[in-house]
Amino acid sequence: MGSTHAPVDLSSEYAADFRAHQRTLRLGAMTVWPSTVQPLLSRRTAKLVRCSDPGTYNLTLVLEGTARASWDDREAEYRPYDLHSQNSWQPCTVQVGQNDQIVRCVGVEIPRNLVALPRNSADRAIGRPLSAREGVGALLAGFLTRLIADTSAYRATDGPRLGAVLGDLVSALFAHTLDSGRELSPEAHRRTLTLSVRSFIGRNLHDPDLTPSTVAAAHNVSTSYLYRLFQDENVTIGALIRRERLERARRDLADPAQHGVPVHEIAARWGFTHHSAFTRAFRAAHGTSPSDYRQARHQPTSIPERASGGTPTGSADQVM
Known part of the structure; x- marks a missing residue:
């Protein structure tokens, strides 16, 4: 993890016999990675940011277990169906799990130019409380959990299309968090509203x-x-x-x-x-x-x- 395009330092009390499982789904320019890990501490320091900054927003949906994050003078705790958000150009420390706790989560990486909001608006959403239990957050969580459940039916040509849907949902979640839905592009707003209507009908x-x-x-x-x-x-x-x-x-x-x-x-x-x-x-x-x-x-x-x-x-x- 220290040699990736967005390097981090990892440490764990269980390093001698550390267990983890991660898959990677590439949806065009976006990446989704479902993971199951033992407790660990992830640090993205200012030095690592200077070494490599891919210019991405990152969201993590907690499915099982807990996590805690800190950056600048802020701290946040995460429980199942909370969403942690950060960007690649800001130092951040995340404690994943505790006390032998296994943590299941789904990470999302999206280039900042694919978020359909002005950059200063999207930046203001980082670190704010994001829930995946209702509204747009629940739409995003439903999309991610169904996406990772079974990928056998997807073709290579589906990737960019699925990535476009994912980008719209992330953009809509940021806009909803900031109460700035009018800043979404008309196309992104229509696609997100269509997904919301379909989900509402299904429920x-x-x-x-x-x-x-x-x-x-x-x-x-x-x-x-x-x-x-x-x-x-x-x-x-x-x-x-x-x-x-x-x-x-x-x-x-x-x-x-x-x-x-x-x-x-x-x-x-x-x-x-x-x-x-x-x-x-x-x-x-x-x-x-x-x-x-x-x-x-x-x-x-x-x-x-x-x-x-x-x-x-x-x-x-x-x-x-």
Whole structure:
């Protein structure tokens, strides 16, 4: 770690038998690294900053364990689903874990020119309390945890696109922290709002009152603006809600563990208040009734799984 592009000095009481695991995902110009480590002390001193400064912002999402950071005259403590932020040109000391505690975290490195905020604004966000339990922070945490869970489906060409999404989320989090969302570029604001809308819909599919109007109100935009937001995706908000509800219901119907749950209960679970309307919508989407679909899925030879056409082309270290 002392010879990287942003060198740090590491020390640990467990140095004689130190255990750690880290993966690296390269998303275009950005890097994500999930790590599991024993307690350690990381120092990026003024001397190391002078040796090499790549000009990056760095965020660390704590998933398990605790950490403490200090820089200038400030200190901060971090618990699960807190976010630590720092930049590469400012000395900082971070104590990761304590008392035999194993710490799991996800780090993010993003070049400062890819943060869609004026530099002086982004700098003011560094060191401020950042929570990943709600709002934009929760969106970022959800993106990172899903990203690292399974990279087998990603291709090399997905890297830059995923990096663009990550950059927008980091920019939006900084802007939210500073209450300066108007400083985001229009493109970054639209992409972040789209992600927020999708996340909101996914969390509220069970609510029969989930409509385009309630989605718009929850995001402080007009219904007409919400429709325009999704024009490029060739789907209306109402159709998106219906499609997601049907997909969740389909998964439950195909789940052997839920074979005894009545169809109408599964429909109600995902926001369908009228069984007949659910049946019509399901038949239109899948060409069969919910009951017949369930029966066929529980007969292994009736609807065979599609054979894979090949092996994934990417891995955790190949998402470039």
